[in-house]
Amino acid sequence: MASLQDQLLKAGLGDEKKAKKIRKEKNKKNKAVRKNQDSADTSLQDEIKAKKDAQAQLDAERNKAIQDKIELKSEHGKVKQMIQQLHITDFGGELSFNYVLDKKVKTLSVDQPSYNALTKGQIGLCVLEGKSYVMPSIAIDKIRAVDEAYVLVLNENTATEVEDDDPYADFQIPDDLMW
Structure with a gap:
């Protein structure tokens, strides 16, 4: 079937020049x-x-958050494993060492060398x-780097400074007095 324009040209009702002009327009x-x-496209x-x-940026942020959670779980798993494997079991004795756990004072029976080390x-x-x-201080330092919440007691080993004009410099103060 021919177009309407072709049919009109055949019938002699249109002109070829006009048809070309109309096609160009x-x-x-x-x-x-x-x-x-x-331009709109x-x-x-x-x-x-x-x-x-x-x-993509939102996805990257979500993936980063997920990776951080996975790393944190991994670190906590390593801490749990370290505590379970490296804890000291041979410390029992007649001396008592007091510490606070969950707002309650707890007592740990230790021997003299363990008490001194604590x-x-x-x-x-x-x-x-x-x-x-009970853990060695080196392991506790590694645990503290991951999460402070696992550490209950780790006393600082500080040397006492003695002043030159201190009249009681010759008398050592015991830090492990038992009452």
Whole structure:
């Protein structure tokens, strides 16, 4: 089936020149419309790209948060394993060492060398799942780097400074008095 324009030309109702002129005008209008669509398409493409970039950034932030949670769980797992494996079991004795756990004063029976090590900061106490463990100070320092909440007691080993004109310099003050 021929177009209406072709049928009118066959019937002798139209002119070939007029038909070409009309086709050219129609093509010009189509080109103009396509150019406007292209500019609209580029702005639409820019908008889509901006949305994709924003979505990618949100995804990256979510992934970073998830990775941080995984690392934190891993670190806490390492701390639990360290406490369970490195705790000291041979410290029982007749001396009592008092410490605070969950707002309650607890007592730990220790021998003299362990008591001295506790007061000097060579060993300390950690807590895991409500239970306290005696740990070496090196392990406690590593645990403290991950989370301070695991460390109960680690005394600082500070040397007492003696003044030159102190009249009691010859008398040493015991730090482990028992009452």
